[in-house]
């Protein structure tokens with residue numbers, strides 16, 4: 001067990017390494033020090049050999065890859081903190097980007113992404129969502145891979161043509177609903193979001209790397225553009241989280257976590273979510289702990305975190321909050337209720353008068369109990385606070401050992417092609433015929449081949465219907 005000194009006030013504030021998987025929340029008004037606190041934590045985790053995943057909404061995280069420089073303000077902070085052996089350092093990073101511009105292309109096949117989160121992204125109504133579900137069922141049963149949007153479109157068209165046959169099996173399938181889904185897909189493509197769907201799919205292991213010195217790699221996912229589509233941003237991060245949840249093995253309560261996931265702008269995850277999704281999020285947050293994953297939610301308003309999630313969070317860091325509007329006053333009240341109060345600290349007054357990079361802390365102690373609130377000044381980060389230039393970013397991407405792996409797009413023979421070739425003839429006929437025995441075995445053989453090439457590294461039973469996890473993504477058994 002390690003004690004990580006993150007801030008100093010009347011007492012030292014230490015985060016205990018085997019409590020990191022009890023999750024945390026970092027809140028505070030804009031410009032009060034949330035991102036810097038996040039970086040300080042991330043640096044510690046990297047030094048401990050713990051890889052991290054961060055969504056970078058403002059583009060102010062990649063400078064963790066460059067050592068910081070002394071200036072007057074930092075010197076003052078260090079003097080106040082009575083730290084005299086401070087050394088600037090850089091950290092190993094891997095940059096990712098759904099759009100493939102500010103990092104390695106981060107992609108996933110539509111098949112792997114699954115129908116539940118895709119329905120949320122497309123904002124489908126219940127009828128449309130159930131049709132999308134049928135599309136995945138049919139593809140899963142036939143062993144057809146839906147790699148990208150083009151494949152999905154051809155599957156939808158196939159279902160449209162053969163709706164009679166499938167309506168018998170699954171209930172009413174209308175042309176209107178399918179057309180509505182197709183229109184929404186077009187909108188997604190117009191926003192460029194189709195770049196996210198395709199191959200090569202991200203291997204979760206690539207987010208869990210250490211460098212040659214055993215330091216955890218900081219995976220920064222550029223989200224400046226992604227956040228324009230709020231649905232896409234939150235569902236994408238939810239997919240990542242569910243992938244981790246589905247693939248990582250149980251480890252109980254490790255002395256040092258396996259991975260830490262920072263969820264910036266966390267309110268987007270909880271905004272307007274339906275009950276089913278909220279229950280699943282709550283389940284993932286609760287159960288991912290024993291897989292050694294800590295989730296750190298970063299958000300401006302503590303009220304953004306719903307109660308059932310808040311109940312799962314052990315460590316709390318609150319930077320300055322304003323308390324003018326009724327909502328802001330409610331925020332302060334919420335902190336007052338969730339913190340264990342120290343008699344010598346007037347939380348209500350303190351929260352509104354904290355300095356930049358100063359915070360109230362309520363962290364778990366060795367026994368897992370909440371410590372009473374402490375006010376303290378956060379240490380400075382060892383890495384730079386200056387933004388990186390475009391050239392620096394490009395050079396990080398170019399030097400990544402994973403560059404080759406994620407550089408090219410693969411258009412493997414997938415639903416689109418196979419439907420064109422094998423079922424294409426079928427579609428033209430008035431009455432779709434059932435595939436003959438030979439066609440069926442041909443399809444199965446194709447499925448086996450495709451699965452072997454896609455999931456070659458996974459242990460899975462071929463030929464069976466695909467098993468899907470909590471959020472409808474494909475279940476994989478990865479050996480770590």
Ligand SMILES: Nc1ncnc2c1ncn2[C@@H]1O[C@H](COP(=O)(O)OP(=O)(O)OP(=O)(O)O)[C@@H](O)[C@H]1O
Pocket residue numbers: 028029030031032033034035036037058074077356357358378379380381385
């Ligand atoms: N621990 C710290 N050590 C040194 N400087 C700090 C620290 N915390 C904050 N600062 C200074 O305050 C500035 C603003 O902090 P930061 O970017 O973390 O705010 P934020 O809460 O993330 O704001 P936003 O909500 O707008 O993203 C930093 O650029 C830095 O100069």
Ligand SMILES: [Mg+2]
Pocket residue numbers: 034035036058
């Ligand atoms: Mg910030």
